[in-house]
Amino acid sequence: MVKGVSDSVRPKVLEAILATYLTDGHYNGISIGVRNIDPIIFKHLADLKLIKSIFIVKGTGDTWSFGSYFSKELSDVALNCLEGPRKPFARIKNEILKDIDYATFFKWIVEYEGDIFINRWTNRLLLVVSFTQYEPILESLNVNAVKRLKLSVKNTKELMLNGVVTPTRLWLDDVIEEFMRQELNIAPVKYYKYYQIEATKSKVSFVHNYQIYTDVTTDNIAVEHLCSMTLEGTWKSIVANIICETIQAYHKGYINSKDIHLIKKVLSCNIERPFKGPYNEYIMRNLPAIYPLILNGTRLQVHKKLKKFEKLKEYLSIRRKKSLNYLLRSMPLDEVERLRYLTLTINSLGSLFRMLQEGSTPIGRIKVMGMVVK
């Protein structure tokens, strides 16, 4: 039992734990700082009264981050529930683990750490929820990679079998296994894990890949369940809804496998590719939701924050050029035409386009309006 926490406060405290736990926490006020995070998450946290204000900072690379501090009191409670100080090596204490509301816990894990997508295994269509955690290997290996280098699963396995490297069991292992046992105990859902070693110039890491698969080639059993695994009103829930409808439309024969590929292309949020696409515009559109939190503080603090806020908007809208408009310009004409059909067939995709049409830049708006049928 956590000291000083009454049963009525307990559920919210647990949400605090997971929220803090999923972030780069440190004692005495746990901060969250995530690149381009969905602003609605901050609204969720504020609604839970977990955070009162937000700061905006320039990241180490070419990124901007939102951040927030949890109170020291809340940090104390959260850290009381953990063994060890930092993620992902801290473990949730056993007595806390058994009382966690996994359905809620998992929504936050999906939001912060998860990726939802449709995949193909040969001719099978799969719904995948994946998580990735990096475990630094400090002295185990001596790889001086000039650029990012990822070993294959096979080579990583060989190194593990030869005893060169051994992965640590992370907190996510316990959480996913418990979640699968409690919440996803339905036949078509399977959980697998595999490892890869990744080297950059400065460090070598074990990449823990967690994958939850559902075969949706012919049935919908787990598809709708996916939507319930996301927090309401967030980008992940939009993605889950689009994927859900996409699979249903595919089963009914309204769309083909090329269309699935195209929808994946639109939704893809991989920073390596020029298809960050709608996500930036979605963030832009939702920024006003956190205004009340930004305006918190002294006049000078607010002034500084607003200046950074403007720079963030500029970064999202101009510098990165990863907008829906950019995406459409990069696509061949036949794909844009097909996308027009898909926005009509898949309601949630159409809603996303209409939503971004309202919030996008003037140039983007003209282009997007050209393809969304009212």
Next chain:
Amino acid sequence: MKHSKHFKKPKIIIAWPYSEDNVKFAKALMELGIIDDYELSKEQHEVYLISYRNRVTITLSDEERMFNTALGFIPKEFIKDAWFDSYIDIRQGRIVKYTKEEVIVESSEKQR
């Protein structure tokens, strides 16, 4: 060596829909010596498994090795009943055996 491969005419081509995992699987099949090569279609909508030989034989055990090589695990539950469906879209050659145990594809030339 690389040039000679380009001038060789594929005798068997099996098509899969494109996905990053399917590319990994194709690479694994090549590493395992089950196919000779793989290619992506022009618009990257498909992955072609290519053999320059007259016969390709794939068994459930090959399929499991393919998963193990590409992803590091074998999803037995997903593949045990339907794995052979993956080798139904033959663009060159023809299926001569299609069972739960093995799939055999032969080149059309051999038939003639």
